[in-house]
Amino acid sequence: MNRFKSVILPPLVPLVAITALAEFIVRKGIVKSYLLPAPSSVLRAIIENWGELTRAILSTSASALIGFLLSTVVGISAAILFSSSRPMQRAFYPYAVFFQTVPIIAIAPLIVIWLGYGMRTVVTAAFIVSIFPVIANTLTGILSTDPALRDLFRLYGASPMATLFKLRLPAALPQIFTGLRISSGLAVIGAIVGEFIGGQGIGSVVDVARTQQRVDKVFAAVLLASALGLALFALINLASFLTLRRWHASEK
Amino acid sequence: MPGAALCLKNVRRAFDPAAPVIHSLNLEIIAGEFLAILGPSGCGKSTLLRMLARLDTPNSGSIQMNPTAPSTAFVFQDAHLLPWRTVLDNAALPLELQNVAREERHKKAREVLAQVGLAEAEKLIPGELSGGMRMRVSLARALVTNPELLLLDEPFAALDEITRFNLEVQLRDLWRDRGMTVVFVTHSISEAAFLSNRAIVLTRRGGGIKLDRTLTLPAERTNTLRADPRLGEEMSTLLEAMEEE
Numbered sequence: 001m002n003r004f005k006s007v008i009l010p011p012l013v014p015l016v017a018i019t020a021l022a023e024f025i026v027r028k029g030i031v032k033s034y035l036l037p038a039p040s041s042v043l044r045a046i047i048e049n050w051g052e053l054t055r056a057i058l059s060t061s062a063s064a065l066i067g068f069l070l071s072t073v074v075g076i077s078a079a080i081l082f083s084s085s086r087p088m089q090r091a092f093y094p095y096a097v098f099f100q101t102v103p104i105i106a107i108a109p110l111i112v113i114w115l116g117y118g119m120r121t122v123v124t125a126a127f128i129v130s131i132f133p134v135i136a137n138t139l140t141g142i143l144s145t146d147p148a149l150r151d152l153f154r155l156y157g158a159s160p161m162a163t164l165f166k167l168r169l170p171a172a173l174p175q176i177f178t179g180l181r182i183s184s185g186l187a188v189i190g191a192i193v194g195e196f197i198g199g200q201g202i203g204s205v206v207d208v209a210r211t212q213q214r215v216d217k218v219f220a221a222v223l224l225a226s227a228l229g230l231a232l233f234a235l236i237n238l239a240s241f242l243t244l245r246r247w248h249a250s251e252k
Numbered sequence: 253m254p255g256a257a258l259c260l261k262n263v264r265r266a267f268d269p270a271a272p273v274i275h276s277l278n279l280e281i282i283a284g285e286f287l288a289i290l291g292p293s294g295c296g297k298s299t300l301l302r303m304l305a306r307l308d309t310p311n312s313g314s315i316q317m318n319p320t321a322p323s324t325a326f327v328f329q330d331a332h333l334l335p336w337r338t339v340l341d342n343a344a345l346p347l348e349l350q351n352v353a354r355e356e357r358h359k360k361a362r363e364v365l366a367q368v369g370l371a372e373a374e375k376l377i378p379g380e381l382s383g384g385m386r387m388r389v390s391l392a393r394a395l396v397t398n399p400e401l402l403l404l405d406e407p408f409a410a411l412d413e414i415t416r417f418n419l420e421v422q423l424r425d426l427w428r429d430r431g432m433t434v435v436f437v438t439h440s441i442s443e444a445a446f447l448s449n450r451a452i453v454l455t456r457r458g459g460g461i462k463l464d465r466t467l468t469l470p471a472e473r474t475n476t477l478r479a480d481p482r483l484g485e486e487m488s489t490l491l492e493a494m495e496e497e
Binding site: 146148149151152153154155156157158162166167170171173246247248 | 324
């Protein structure tokens with residue numbers, strides 16, 4: 001009960017207030033319903049289009065998740081490679097930054113030209129926007145390993161592999177999870193952008209509803225997309241908690 | 253295992269060629285002795301220790317060791333444990349890195365943990381230990397390979413006094429049981445006098461030897477020795493050499 005009052009209740013208050021306010025101003029005609037749909041009509045749109053929306057969100061989830069997993073695997077591997085030598089880092093890191101700065105909406109049409117319409121394009125878009133935070137955070141984590149412990153591993157003749165897996169990667173886990181948290185939200189955004197241009201899923205539902213002036217359906221789709229982002233974020237948090245709770249201050 | 257003997261000849265180490273940390277050091281470390289190295293901050297104590305551990309090499313001069321590559325252990329100022337591992341797996345780490353089988357390394361780790369009084373704590377992780385207990389684990393980790401040369405870099409500096417007193421007695425006992433060579437770097441005069449059989453005081457700059465003294469205290473050292481006037485005498489000799497610097 002106490003936990004309900006202190007943790008769950010506070011964020012619920014603005015939610016209820018804003019929803020009620022939106023319902024009120026739309027019903028009173030202060031704001032036209034074709035600009036802002038009343039929350040009740042968004043709810044109705046979700047129920048009426050349930051089949052279409054669930055198919056769409058499942059498709060978006062799959063693409064975002066695959067893009068995110070690719071980012072995790074490729075990003076951590078790239079960071080390990082960069083950390084292995086200075087010249088390697090100098091040669092390739094600037095191009096990794098490219099993933100951070102590329103305007104995905106501008107190159108999405110290019111991806112469609114290369115990969116065609118469908119999931120491959122959507123996954124690629126999700127991957128491109130979500131990989132950089134994994135690389136940057138993992139690299140920082142690996143490079144900031146305690147120098148005394150590195151000395152200790154050298155003293156006992158540890159192989160580079162043993163140093164990587166028994167010291168550098170575990171020590172970098174808190175930073176790796178920080179990267180994954182940022183990256184998970186970006187993967188969902190990337191997938192939806194990809195779907196706008198070249199795929200099916202929540203992105204294309206939004207695009208079609210927009211051309212039909214169905215603002216209530218746009219809102220319904222956006223709500224589900226946000227829920228997907230939140231769910232992925234919660235999943236990473238859970239994994240981080242289970243991994244780090246015993247030893248790292250961030251999860252105590 | 254018998255201790256290692258070391259002989260340093262004209263050792264020079266400079267990170268900046270104009271201002272060598274160690275200018276030209278000659279030092280003989282006898283097998284099985286407990287040597288304390290005293291000196292003000294920045295006098296090159298830690299640099300010297302890293303060279304003895306073969307983690308760093310001199311720019312010129314030589315360091316001869318007998319045996320040529322003695323098994324060496326290093327204890328840092330802080331415990332530097334792996335926070336995700338249990339006490340047992342931290343103590344067993346050096347053996348693990350040397351690919352000793354799991355059963356064998358756990359057996360040895362339990363032995364050394366018992367010797368430092370941590371037999372009950374093997375399942376805990378570092379975050380659940382006090383500072384003194386963490387340092388004990390660090391000591392156990394250093395001893396688990398049965399080193400011929402044990403190097404310690406101000407290991408007890410961050411601990412409260414009573415914990416430090418007890419750990420000093422324990423370290424001294426461990427040394428007497430094992431016969432390894434110990435090189436102990438500290439800036440504490442009382443610690444150097446209480447622990448060592450021989451103490452050297454380094455000069456403020458250039459890593460020269462200001463004083464090289466063999467102490468005349470009894471081999472058995474317990475906390476009662478701390479109030480002994482003989483310890484006080486040794487301390488004033490060391491203090492005098494430090495002050496002239």
